[in-house]
Amino acid sequence: MTPAHRRLAVRAFSVLLFFTVLAGQFWRNLLGWWGFGVIAGLLTIGAVVLLVREKPEWSWRRSPKGVAAFLIVAALSIAWSHYPAASALGVGLTVATTIAAVFVGLCLSWAEFLRALGNALRWILGLSLLFELGVALVVRGPLLPNFVSYEGEKIPMAFYWSRGLLFDGGPIEGIVASRNLLGFIALLALIVFGIQLAAKTVQRRWGITWLVIAAVSFVLTRSATVTLAAVVVLAALGFALWARHRGPRRRGVVYLTAGAALVASIAALTLGWNLLLSIFGKSDDLTGRFDIWAAVSGLASERPLAGWGWIGYWAPWVDPFDSLAERKGVLYLQAHNAWLDVWFQLGIIGLVVFAAIVIPALWRSWFLAVDTAYDGRGAALPPRASALLPLLVLAALIAQSLAESRILVEGGWVLLVAVAFLTKRRQLSGEAMP
Template sequence: MRYPTDAAARSLSVLVVFTLFAGDFWRDLISWWGYLALVGALTVLLAVVMTRRKLWSRLPLRRMPRTLVLFGVLAVVSLAWSFYPGATVLGLVAQAATTLAALFICVSLSWPQLLAALSTAFAWILGLSLVFELVIAVFVRQPVLPFFTDYGDTVVPKAFYWSQGLLFQGGPIQGIVGNRNILAFVAVLALIVFGVQLAQKLRRPRPTIAWIAIAVIVLALTRSATAIGALVVTALMLGVLLLARRAGHGRRVWVLAGVVVVSAGAIVAVSTFWQQVLGLFGKSEDLTGRVDIWNAVAGLAAQRPAFGWGWVSYWAPWVEPFNDLAVRRGVVYLQAHDAWLDVWFQLGFVGLALFVFLVVATWYRAWWFAVDRPLDSLGLPISRVPLTLAPALLLTAMIAQSFVESRMLVEGGWLLLVVFAVKTKLDQSLVAIDLGNDPEAVNPRPSRAALALEAHRPAVAPRLARKASARR
């Protein structure tokens, strides 16, 4: 697949990623109505661009991930038995808009361009967050509430504040997104993207190292245990992927066995020192109320175990049962803080099975994309490059976070999941041209076999591509 991407498409992609990962920034700045107007305008613009540029033709239904299609169909069909049909309609509209944005990115950006869009959006979020917190700490010197929101004379819970103004106290800071866990996870994703770009030499070293330092500072100031845990898991997976690259096909089973042993050891260690780990990050034994939320959601899910209560995406706090399902210190929560539990609650075991297959299949393709050799324009294997590690590492971080947050199902999390599900399906082979700004730099000295086969390229490349696809 070729990507004749222009500056307008790249800028639009950056705006989309920024908006979906920093949705709370827009909602706190211009209100919910302003945010809905912005998202509506972006959605219409994306649909017009996809249609006028005939980008839909690059997404043949027969090549789309079946589990993704079936999951979407089930979410739509759940309107028939939804306990809250109005909220389900809103949730489906939001899911469709996010999916449209993901499909636009898939067909508009190559892998290097995708990383560039992610890194630019994440840099804006991290940079503006530090500037925002600095302004609050220096000039305002008190907690700040979202704009265009009137709380009257009631006591406002801390969770409602846009910023607590704790930068000079060492945090935790919330940044422009108004939530330290969201900001911390953006920092984790930024570390992965910046690190891959630095290794691939897609960006100048000094600015990239500076942004890596900024991401580390932001992560430290958020003091988010969930994000740091996701980063540790991702770092371990990086080691596994590098070992698998060196091990070859026959020995990768031993690498996987090592992963099982290390994972078991990590679980035992965390279980043994659970209280010390929670105390280190200032967490209570119930994970800041998550255990109570999980119990409440599981109880409701058990009442409709097969097909769930109906899709809703973000919970709708104005309808039953969400208005009093998870309330802590005056805050009505909008998620189950566990993506897998949330899917079971909303779409039952059927939806959970489809979601598991979707994530596992996407991860499986990302694994082979990372450890297998990519192919050049002749269908011949070339040297591995750092860039192909990015999807597997980003997915690992998302999966690690999904056990304590449901954000894989909404906004930026759903965007990346759909992007990787579709893009790893469409771009399994012959992707050398996407691996850098200069394809010849990937394989500067073609082998004699490659030169000899140049004359037979039409016949050889498809056959070798099919063989590489069969290995996956």
């Protein structure tokens, strides 16, 4: 195989990998858990094989230490876990997902990362709209996943693959079977497609078309949590562009304004909470989140230092997850807050090592986004639009982590770890942005 064909294989594999980690529920609903397991296993093997064949430049110095620390703590937690067998399974799944993320972080250039992620997002959004159109035209009602059977007269709406509400203006769930997840994917798409347009790495007409598709998908999901995440992303973009304009020696006012805006936002949320809920049509308990947070916090406080044991996605057949977060006949399998989930599973130790992934990656992403880049001869380069990508992706992930735990599993974990590796690599090598 020629080097060109090898790179083509790496890029194609990366698109499939991003598609699967972001839209894993599509495979599970289509092929069942066993079918998804086969696909996930093949992708993990493929990532290992490509890592060995590509032999990317790697050293301990080039690696984000927080990722290794988190995996070590998660693995050690099997020893004190309340559910050791489930913890062993959870650690194995997290390691497999991390392998996929490391492949992305070490084997893809910035240009390839941007292109592969963009192509995967286009597939997900395009198939989601076609899927919703098919359900609305053919099924004309809610559609259940394949390979499932539910007993009882009334099936909770959360169990359906799609509720078939496209012609009613949504909310739509798409192929990922969740309006919150589809909304977040649409938000990622808005970030990626916007950067590709600004960086002129796609044809303008093509880029605008997909930007509109992403915006339409975002609106049709009618997701309140993702809407708030979008506000955080816009704020991060605004402050980054302002910091670029001010230059490295005149950014004090930027940081002071950002701090004041954060304090003001917290105050506004506190004082205008009921108004905000009414605007988004949410119940006073944020669709059951308050009850879930209270239940999880109660258990976490019983084992505050090291937690109950790592599991990642909650296993519904294991105590206490078999009854911990049940609402209206639906058993939820996350704490709906990643930081609370980490505290519950790995205690304060886990929170420290998780923060050791997020905070340094955010730090590197910020300065990558705002600082002037230089070429090999030391000449200053104009600010690159693509340099904003890791900052905006992390802003979206962190904002989502306050209401969802998806940053700990599948696509969220892959993006977090991949950005941590890519920014670390960029910091040490000065690799050019596309």
